[in-house]
Amino acid sequence: MIMSPGLRKLALTTHVTSSVGWLGAVVAFLAVAVVGLTSQDARTVRGAYLVMEPAAWLVLVPLAFASLLTGIVQALGTTWGLFRHYWILFKLLITVFVTVVLLIYMDTFNVMAGVAADPGADLASVRSVSPALHAVLALLALLVAVVLAVYKPRGMTRYGWRKQHEQPRPA
Amino acid sequence: MRDRGEDTPVVDPPRYPGTPRWAKVFLIIALVVVPLFVGLLLTRGPGGHAPARHMPSGATGGHASPGTGHR
Numbered sequence: 001m002i003m004s005p006g007l008r009k010l011a012l013t014t015h016v017t018s019s020v021g022w023l024g025a026v027v028a029f030l031a032v033a034v035v036g037l038t039s040q041d042a043r044t045v046r047g048a049y050l051v052m053e054p055a056a057w058l059v060l061v062p063l064a065f066a067s068l069l070t071g072i073v074q075a076l077g078t079t080w081g082l083f084r085h086y087w088i089l090f091k092l093l094i095t096v097f098v099t100v101v102l103l104i105y106m107d108t109f110n111v112m113a114g115v116a117a118d119p120g121a122d123l124a125s126v127r128s129v130s131p132a133l134h135a136v137l138a139l140l141a142l143l144v145a146v147v148l149a150v151y152k153p154r155g156m157t158r159y160g161w162r163k164q165h166e167q168p169r170p171a
Numbered sequence: 172m173r174d175r176g177e178d179t180p181v182v183d184p185p186r187y188p189g190t191p192r193w194a195k196v197f198l199i200i201a202l203v204v205v206p207l208f209v210g211l212l213l214t215r216g217p218g219g220h221a222p223a224r225h226m227p228s229g230a231t232g233g234h235a236s237p238g239t240g241h242r
Contacts, residue, residue: 086190086191086193086194086197090194090197093201097205101208104212153191153193153194154191155190155191155193155194157190158187161184161187161188162184162187165184165185166184
């Protein structure tokens with residue numbers, strides 16, 4: 001079903017907002033991860049790892065799903081389609097992959113928060129390079145998605161090519 | 172109503188030009204990165220490491236520092 005122009009703009013606005021918002025949230029997470037790795041104040045270090053899990057559930061996960069779902073709506077509701085153009089297909093794959101990795105990583109956030117909350121754990125046990133590493137990788141993946149969305153490099157899938165050149169059915 | 176088969180010639184669609192080079196490069200990179208990640212996940216657990224490594228030493232009797240143990 002092709003959306004009306006007004007609905008299409010609303011869907012596009014929602015998709016861009018959630019996608020760029022997700023990217024911004026990952027940047028913020030990277031900053032928190034760097035603070036956790038570099039701060040010399042014990043409370044700050046523990047606080048950084050304690051805040052990651054709730055912030056991920058409240059910000060990262062909703063934005064990831066919002067980006068994914070609005071992207072699918074945006075694709076299916078326009079003539080672009082979801083599987084006709086490579087740039088859209090790859091954006092979909094990137095978004096799905098990063099979302100799955102995020103969901104799997106929630107368990108790690110939970111473990112790190114548990115260690116940070118343990119007053120018996122020394123700072124070396126609390127610190128972890130993993131959140132920073134994952135944030136960088138997520139940022140790179142999302143930046144690739146943004147570049148694809150803006151530049152829209154040419155290239156249709158075989159399915160898209162076939163759909164574009166289908167003979168119109170007789171009335 | 173005219174028969175479509177008699178008056179409307181069926182034109183063969185143009186040949187599919189193939190997958191563009193940038194898409195092939197992208198696919199190759201994905202075919203390397205994704206299995207690598209899945210392999211790390213299966214061998215080392217979520218986040219590239221076993222969560223148990225993060226437990227305080229009092230609970231497990233000793234562990235490697237997660238800040239230095241990542242590869």
